[in-house]
Amino acid sequence: RKEVEQDPGPFNVPEGATVAFNCTYSNSASQSFFWYRQDCRKEPKLLMSVYSSGNEDGRFTAQLNRASQYISLLIRDSKLSDSATYLCVVIMGTYKYIFGTGTRLKVLA
Amino acid sequence: DAGITQSPRHKVTETGTPVTLRCHQTENHRYMYWYRQDPGHGLRLIHYSYGVKDTDKGEVSDGYSVSRSKTEDFLLTLESATSSQTSVYFCATRAGQNNSPLHFGNGTRLTVT
Numbered sequence: 400r401k402e403v404e405q406d407p408g409p410f411n412v413p414e415g416a417t418v419a420f421n422c423t424y425s426n427s428a429s430q431s432f433f434w435y436r437q438d439c440r441k442e443p444k445l446l447m448s449v450y451s452s453g454n455e456d457g458r459f460t461a462q463l464n465r466a467s468q469y470i471s472l473l474i475r476d477s478k479l480s481d482s483a484t485y486l487c488v489v490i491m492g493t494y495k496y497i498f499g500t501g502t503r504l505k506v507l508a
Numbered sequence: 509d510a511g512i513t514q515s516p517r518h519k520v521t522e523t524g525t526p527v528t529l530r531c532h533q534t535e536n537h538r539y540m541y542w543y544r545q546d547p548g549h550g551l552r553l554i555h556y557s558y559g560v561k562d563t564d565k566g567e568v569s570d571g572y573s574v575s576r577s578k579t580e581d582f583l584l585t586l587e588s589a590t591s592s593q594t595s596v597y598f599c600a601t602r603a604g605q606n607n608s609p610l611h612f613g614n615g616t617r618l619t620v621t
Contacts, residue, residue, distance in 0.1 A: 431607035442598055442612035443551070486550070490607055494539065494558065500550035 400425055403489050405499035413507050416477050420502045422487030423469045431490040432470045434461055436483045437501065443486055446472075477506045511535050512613035514599050520619045527586040529616050531599030533579075537611075538604040540582040542566075542574060544595040545615075551598065557582055589620045 405422045412418045424432075432449035447454065449461040449470050460473040470487055484501040491497060511534035521527050531540060542554040543566075553566030555574040563574050571593060573585045586593055596617050600610040 433609050442614050443610075445609045445611070448609065488610075493606060494556055494564075496541075496553070496610055498543075498551040500548065 402426060402491075403487060403497045403499040405485075405487055405502045407500060407502060409503040409505050411505045411507055412477055414477060414479060416506075417473065417475050418477055418504065419471055419473045420485055420487075420504075421469050421471050422489075422499050422502075423467075424489045424497075425468070426489075426491055427465075427468060429468075429489045429491050432461075432463060433488040433490075434459075434470075434472050435486040435488060435498075437486055438483050443498075446485070474504075477504075479506050479508060482506045512599060512601055512611060514597075514613040514616050516616060517614070518617045520621060521589050522621055523590060524588050527589050527618065529584045529586075529597055529599075529618070531582045531584070531613055533582075533599075533601045535601060535603075535611075536579060537601035538579075539602045540576065541600040541602075541610065542572075542582065542584045543598045543600065544568065544593075545598060546595050554584065554597075586618075589618075591620050594618060594620045 434446040435443040436446045437443040453462040458475045462471045484503050486501045487499040489497045513532045515530045541556040543551040545551050552568045557563045557576040575583045598615050599613040602608045
């Protein structure tokens with residue numbers, strides 16, 4: 400079993416839709432979590448951290464479920480510009496950042 | 509972002525030749541990382557550094573070496589390039605606090621023919 404798993408998609412959604420992605424992790428000792436966004440042929444960019452109590456940044460909401468060992472990302476009112484690959488990242492230990500393979504999102508006009 | 513520059517941006521080289529990729533940062537971050545990204549595998553850690561002259565191996569370190577002689581520069585060397593090392597290479601840095609996020613350079617696309 401992979402340490403971090405994501406549904407590769409693609410998720411094709413119309414503009415204005417709400418879409419959610421999950422990311423599961425295998426090590427219960429995992430400490431911190433992030434969502435990154437990666438556009439085609441570009442570097443990953445930090446979208447948001449994921450806090451235990453859940454957190455929101457504009458149209459984006461991140462949640463952590465430690466009991467079931469997954470994190471989620473909810474995007475409301477999808478824009479064309481949200482089309483990208485979304486990577487979840489799990490930190491284990493001091494240096495070990497484990498990346499999921501990413502979920503592709505396509506927002507359709 | 510964290511002022512991370514990778515060079516070269518693109519390189520084509522032949523099997524068996526040595527190749528060095530450079531990562532330069534201006535943020536005085538303690539930790540630096542080299543990842544490769546391949547379809548179906550996501551980002552995989554090659555080597556990382558936790559200070560000047562302090563480095564350690566990641567999960568896919570075979571065939572690669574690194575050096576960090578000053579805080580701002582982290583070099584990745586492919587001793588004798590192979591076609592399996594064709595990939596996109598990303599450098600990342602982070603501040604010293606535990607659990608801080610990584611910031612990435614804009615990548616080097618390497619093709620080994």
